[in-house]
Amino acid sequence: MSGLVGNVVRRDLLLAMRQKSDVLNTLFFFVVVVTLVPLGVGPEPNLLRAIAPGVVWVAALLAAMLSLPRLFANDYADGTLEQMLLSAEPLPLIVLGKAVAHWLVTGLPLTVVSLVFGVMFNLGTELTLVMAASLLVGTPVLSLIGAVGAALTLGVRGGGVLTSLLVLPLYIPVLIFGAGAVEASAASIDSTAYFLIVGAIFLFSAALTPWAVAAALRVAAE
């Protein structure tokens, strides 16, 4: 079974590497959005330090959302998705593999770049690491829950905006606890509880969303 997930991940990574623009566009969007905020609210360092975790988290959410269509759209267009639906292998595992690959090309780069933003917003070493750690645990959730939205809106009119409307309410708990972990650390409160909750949300979604996505894919492909 791990052979299956590994193969799906390898295939998706290969396709992503062939079409690097998809991956880099998401990263650049993240960078641009975070950069816009100081230009809008002014460069006062204390204000920026206070809002930085929230801004970075919201930008990560938006970037993850923008990258969702590429999860299934290409496979749907060239017929591979139907083959996945017809295969003897369990569809939830295939979906899990695709979500892992999606995270590796969107969530993980975001997490690494957030370290740079920790410096740009003057967060200090400890808070920067807490922020990156919260993103590390939280961004896989974005890929998993986002897969539900992407599968439901496959081939539907107005897909991108509709996906956002479906997926953002489900992202909100991760946002609250992920950014909350950094806020708590900034207030010198132990952030373990926040990390435990984000971890719980991650495990919960890793266990259950592949089933929802599989059901949604079968609905989408009829």
Added chain:
Amino acid sequence: MNAPRSSLFRFASPQVFYPLAGKLIPWFAVAAAALAAWGVYLGFFVAPTDATQGDSYRIIYIHVASAWMSMFLYVIMAFWAAIGIAFNTRLSSMMASAIAPTGALMTFIALWTGAFWGRPTWGAYWVWDARLTSELILLFLYLGFIALQAAIDDARRADRAGAIIAIVGVINVPIIYFSVKWWNTLHQGASVSLTKAPTMATTMLTGMLVMALAFWMYSIAASLARVRSIILEREKRTDWVRELSDKGAL
């Protein structure tokens, strides 16, 4: 072989359910109006002024009823959607689609009346605490459900896709319900519980429960009326709808 006795499952057919719904709506509508009238009378003329909040607390009679209904209707909607996708019955999915706008309305009323209550008591129309935020998420979940179904042309695919999003979102309802216990929030905790005596005056409690029942009757009446429209839209090519339409008896 004996002729099969008709069972209640015959109401799973849109054709059989349509006239039943038509007969039920007036009962629920009248019940809703009567209970609402009584509830408003109790709430505004019988119940005493609150010791701490004065008369501004009286919005409880609408706020609590609509908030309860918003959560309850989401669960009911998810239930029917789940039945529809599991047993492949179209009427169940039509019922879920019919409940959604009423549920969204209830959520909106809860948020709006809550804001009016918050202003005199907390000093703010809105705070970002757990219960208010999760109720806002509930509104987005309803709107997402409605938007998804509106965007998909094929009715059966819309039913199933909506069912998935409704079921995924049902996790939010326990979060709203328990949010006042799990977090330090500004919002009041539970005064009414199944296991303990209520912590509010009896007349206030009665008024609140009567209004809740009134909102429940209204929700049923509105959902039944809406499901009748949905049935007509979806089944417009069938003979029975054509006959009804020809007779002008829709």
